[in-house]
Amino acid sequence: MAVESLATEMDTAVRVVHLASSLCVKVQEKLRLPSSTNGGHVKSKDDDSPVTVADWGVQAIVSWVLAEVFGGENLSIVAEEDTESLSKAESLGLLGAVSNAVNEALSEAPRYNLPKPDKPLGSTEILKAIGRCSSVGGPKGRHWVLDPVDGTLGFVRGDQYAVALALIENGKVLLGVLGCPNYPVKKECLSNGCNQTVTTKSAAGSVLKGCVMYAKRGSGQAWMQPLIAGGIPESATLLKVSSVDDPALATVCEPVERANSNHLFTAGLANSMGVRKQPMRVYSMVKYAAIARGDAEVFMKFAQSSYKEKIWDHAAGVVIVEEAGGVVTDAGGRNLDFSKGVYLEGLDRGIIACSGQVLHEKIIGAVYASWESSSL
Ligand SMILES: Nc1ncnc2c1ncn2[C@@H]1O[C@H](COP(=O)(O)OS(=O)(=O)O)[C@@H](OP(=O)(O)O)[C@H]1O
Ligand SMILES: [Mg+2]
Ligand SMILES: [Mg+2]
Ligand SMILES: [Mg+2]
The missing domain is CATH 3.30.540.10 (Fructose-1,6-Bisphosphatase, subunit A, domain 1)
Incomplete structure (x- = not known):
């Protein structure tokens, strides 16, 4: 097309x-x-x-x-x-x-x-x-x-x-x-x-x-x-994503509700890669908007393993972030799959949207390093 x-x-x-x-x-x-x-x-x-x-x-x-x-x-x-x-x-x-x-x-x-x-x-x-x-x-x-x-x-x-x-x-x-x-x-x-x-x-x-x-x-x-x-x-x-690629200067955003994303796990990830700022907790896909506009560098969402993410919660945000210069994948580094119906089937653990490749690779690495010890 x-x-x-x-x-x-x-x-x-x-x-x-x-x-x-x-x-x-x-x-x-x-x-x-x-x-x-x-x-x-x-x-x-x-x-x-x-x-x-x-x-x-x-x-x-x-x-x-x-x-x-x-x-x-x-x-x-x-x-x-x-x-x-x-x-x-x-x-x-x-x-x-x-x-x-x-x-x-x-x-x-x-x-x-x-x-x-x-x-x-x-x-x-x-x-x-x-x-x-x-x-x-x-x-x-x-x-x-x-x-x-x-x-x-x-x-x-x-x-x-x-x-x-x-x-x-x-x-x-x-x-x-x-x-x-x-x-x-x-x-x-x-x-x-x-x-x-x-x-x-x-x-x-x-x-x-x-x-x-x-x-x-x-x-x-x-x-x-x-x-x-x-x-x-x-x-x-x-719109242009942020050019910050130093975790110490990065802003991480995530869902407000603990029920929707594991705040403890993402805090551990952020800490292990050297993030210093407090997470910015924002409702809705405005988190994708914040990455696309350069107001934050990272958006992470790690729902409970029993929860299946729906395509309408991500489709618009993903294309906007990607075209603004950012990267969005699951926690295994794979693109989200919008082809399987209502759900993002096959999603590996969580969603990671980043302003750039450098931060993205660091987070994926941190997920691999810390997953075994997490309770997710
Ligand atoms: N248990 C659970 N885990 C993960 N995600 C869930 C869960 N339940 C619902 N949802 C979906 O999360 C959407 C809201 O996500 P947010 O990032 O805005 O979360 S938060 O309100 O800031 O905590 C929300 O979108 P809306 O229903 O459109 O508000 C839901 O689709
Ligand atoms: Mg929604
Ligand atoms: Mg809704
Ligand atoms: Mg709803």
Whole structure:
């Protein structure tokens, strides 16, 4: 597949992630209201992880827009959410809140140069759009891969999260787009909890945070646009990974939750290779964004061995980091395999994203040296 022929795909993906990010910003603002007035925007899934109006709302608008632009018939979308709990009789209020958020966002679609429905979408159409994303991917053909809200825990806590959309063809990630609505201008504000106090203002008075990053496989370029209210900015800046290759100067980022990555093991690894700084703990694929933008040099995630990583948690971030000049592999040094369906099958222990080869080789070496003595 020639990269040049992806112009419509890339353009549509970037535009819809801008639109989806604007939906998220509005829902996250509502979540900060007292619980009696937020309309029950947060639910628990069977595994106790949260899901919100924004997760379903983003999945609905991305699915609806992709079907409008590329036709619904042969469209394959692999995405995180389903309609099971949203379709239950007791979820009418929740479905209404999703419907309001979706229709409010889609009414703005022309400002993003995207199609808009003739009339507001009804509940059935919204459930259909969400439900259409039940593809399981695989080694052949084209599959869009969507994490409507990655880092939902960060999202409900008023912190970092990302909207992640990628396109896979024959098992290879062709393009990736990451919407990071709370990504601060200053990297110091990325760490857990700091975001809520980001008050840096531009001369015009808007808060200096929020961006959309994107990259096409093989282009050797990754781009960043600021998130602006009600549309798409005209400019984009090139992203470049950090040139730091001395572990003593490197910043390592990792998931906030211990349940999602073994903090003790990664601390041991970092220590053994001479990292001095405290780890930067950040929710969501914003960790990939931080590597691509040069705000951190290493991202490591070592989940429990019983956990299988999903493709939507990594596809967009991997291509953006690689095109910005970085390296992403599993802990055995192999590329992540997006060809096996919903899961990153065959993943060797953990994920390691680095700004460059030098740090990457040191970490892989440290994993080999310390794995036997770890309890993973
Ligand atoms: N047990 C376990 N181990 C590892 N990973 C898990 C686990 N459970 C869930 N997930 C997936 O992790 C996604 C969030 O990853 P983060 O890096 O953002 O983690 S953290 O919230 O900062 O701790 C999260 O993505 P979202 O559900 O989109 O938020 C999950 O897909
Ligand atoms: Mg996720
Ligand atoms: Mg998610
Ligand atoms: Mg989730």
